[in-house]
Amino acid sequence: MRFSTALHKGRLLKRYKRFLADVELENGDVVTAHCPNTGSMESCYTEHGAVWLSRSDDPKRKLKWTWEFSEAESGLIGVNTSKPNAVVAEAIANGSIAALSCYKTLRQEVKYGTNSRIDILLEDPKRGACYVEVKNTTLRRKDSILFPDAVTERGRKHLAELVNEVKSGHRAVMLYFINRPDGSYFEPADSIDPKYGAALREAVKQGIEIIALRAKSSVSEISVGETIPVRL
Numbered sequence: 001m002r003f004s005t006a007l008h009k010g011r012l013l014k015r016y017k018r019f020l021a022d023v024e025l026e027n028g029d030v031v032t033a034h035c036p037n038t039g040s041m042e043s044c045y046t047e048h049g050a051v052w053l054s055r056s057d058d059p060k061r062k063l064k065w066t067w068e069f070s071e072a073e074s075g076l077i078g079v080n081t082s083k084p085n086a087v088v089a090e091a092i093a094n095g096s097i098a099a100l101s102c103y104k105t106l107r108q109e110v111k112y113g114t115n116s117r118i119d120i121l122l123e124d125p126k127r128g129a130c131y132v133e134v135k136n137t138t139l140r141r142k143d144s145i146l147f148p149d150a151v152t153e154r155g156r157k158h159l160a161e162l163v164n165e166v167k168s169g170h171r172a173v174m175l176y177f178i179n180r181p182d183g184s185y186f187e188p189a190d191s192i193d194p195k196y197g198a199a200l201r202e203a204v205k206q207g208i209e210i211i212a213l214r215a216k217s218s219v220s221e222i223s224v225g226e227t228i229p230v231r232l
Contacts (some may be wrong), residue, residue, distance in 0.1 A: 033065035077178035186212035
């Protein structure tokens with residue numbers, strides 16, 4: 001997935017009220033950018049660290065700037081949680097994710113379960129249906145990449161909905177989009193939300209599959225890279 005316009009580099013001054021970030025651009029201008037990430041963003045940025053913003057000229061938007069990446073020593077960390085679904089859908093469509101290939105149709109944001117929407121629904125007359133839930137995953141502690149970075153009742157609900165689809169005879173996949181270049185394996189963040197970790201392990205016992213897929217990012221595009229090991 002390519003960015004439609006060039007990104008702009010700046011220096012993060014502060015993040016506040018969860019959705020806002022003040023950034024000093026390279027030309028000295030200070031702008032307020034939308035922060036499209038409601039989590040704690042632990043290990044995703046440092047104050048006065050380098051960040052990359054996109055700019056929109058849509059007159060309906062209150063904030064023209066959006067925080068897309070933080071820059072770490074190892075590379076770019078994707079903080080825009082709206083991007084992974086599009087990147088994964090594009091990769092499935094072009095056959096870049098072998099485990100999710102060979103389905104005839106792909107739909108996004110499809111209603112299912114109890115008041116829920118599945119990120120990606122794959123369907124095929126022979127293979128049946130495959131429900132794919134995508135999670136932007138950026139928390140790093142030592143050599144592990146973890147999810148979630150904050151307590152998530154909604155995340156546990158998604159797991160329960162996927163288990164119900166497995167019980168109905170469908171395939172269900174939790175895809176953790178590792179949106180940073182470092183860390184060697186994925187595991188649930190039990191120290192942050194032990195209920196989520198327990199629910200994930202039980203969901204796997206019930207037949208849910210896990211894919212941990214690393215992003216391959218530059219300031220011009222985001223694509224999918226390697227899969228990384230999962231530790232439960």
